[in-house]
Amino acid sequence: MSDLEEKKISRRRFIKGASGAVAGAMGVTFVGHLFGLNERVFAFSLPDSEGYLLVDDSLCQNCKKCMAVCSLYNEGEVNFSLSRIQIADNPFYIDQTIGQCRQCVDAPCVEICPTKANHVDPKVLNRRTIDKEKCLGCRLCQEACPFEFARLQYGKDQKMRKCTLCDGEPQCAKNCPTTAIRFIKGPAPYQRGDSGYRVDFRSDFKYDWARQKWDIPGEKLA
Secondary structure (H helix, E strand, O other): OOHHHHHHHHHHHHHHHHHHHHHHHHHHHHHHHHOOOOHHHOOOOOOOOOEEEEEOHHHOOOOOHHHHHHHHHHHOOOOHHHOOOEEEOOOOOOOOEEEOOOOOOOOHHHHHOOOOOEEEEOOOOOEEEEOOOOOOOOOHHHHHOOOOOOOEEEOOOOOEEEOOHHHHOOHHHHHOOOOOEEEEEOOOOOOOOOOOOEOOHHHHOEEEOOOOEEEOOOOEEO
16 A cells, blocks of 8 residues: 555544544534533532632622732732722612622633643642642633633732632632632632622621620521
């Protein structure tokens, strides 16, 4: 067999293989929709985070103490631009919006990272965090974050940073004077909206004054 014939056969095999892969992927998607299977069955899969932040925007007084202690703990300085948690002011409403990292179940920022700098840390609650030594500063994770203002920040060192859960003791929750931010120890909720992360503490849950903690059914409150 000549070299030309071998190249033709190799090319034919490649085209057939690629076509088969595409058809297979389309078949999986079709079957999923046909039987109503949850998208997570076919999604990028990560171990569930064992801790996340729960917030009540209506309790926020816009003091921004959470941003101050966050940047101080993680950066060694008070710098709102480097805070992992952000408070967004809305001029049309009285309440502010607390923008906390969701520790997403299927985290797009982790999935898209080309160097695996953005990764799951099994040593600290399976948090989704960034290894600065591996970070290229490409900002792909920031672009991939699906929320209105990205939960990732670009620092002066040209590296990305995101919520570290303060090594298991989030300072934002610990220091919020109105308890608008609470740290939940348990698997993060799998959902696309805000319902699992934004609540009304005053009507949805009871406050245990003896323990000075919110009584949240099914969750262990830190």
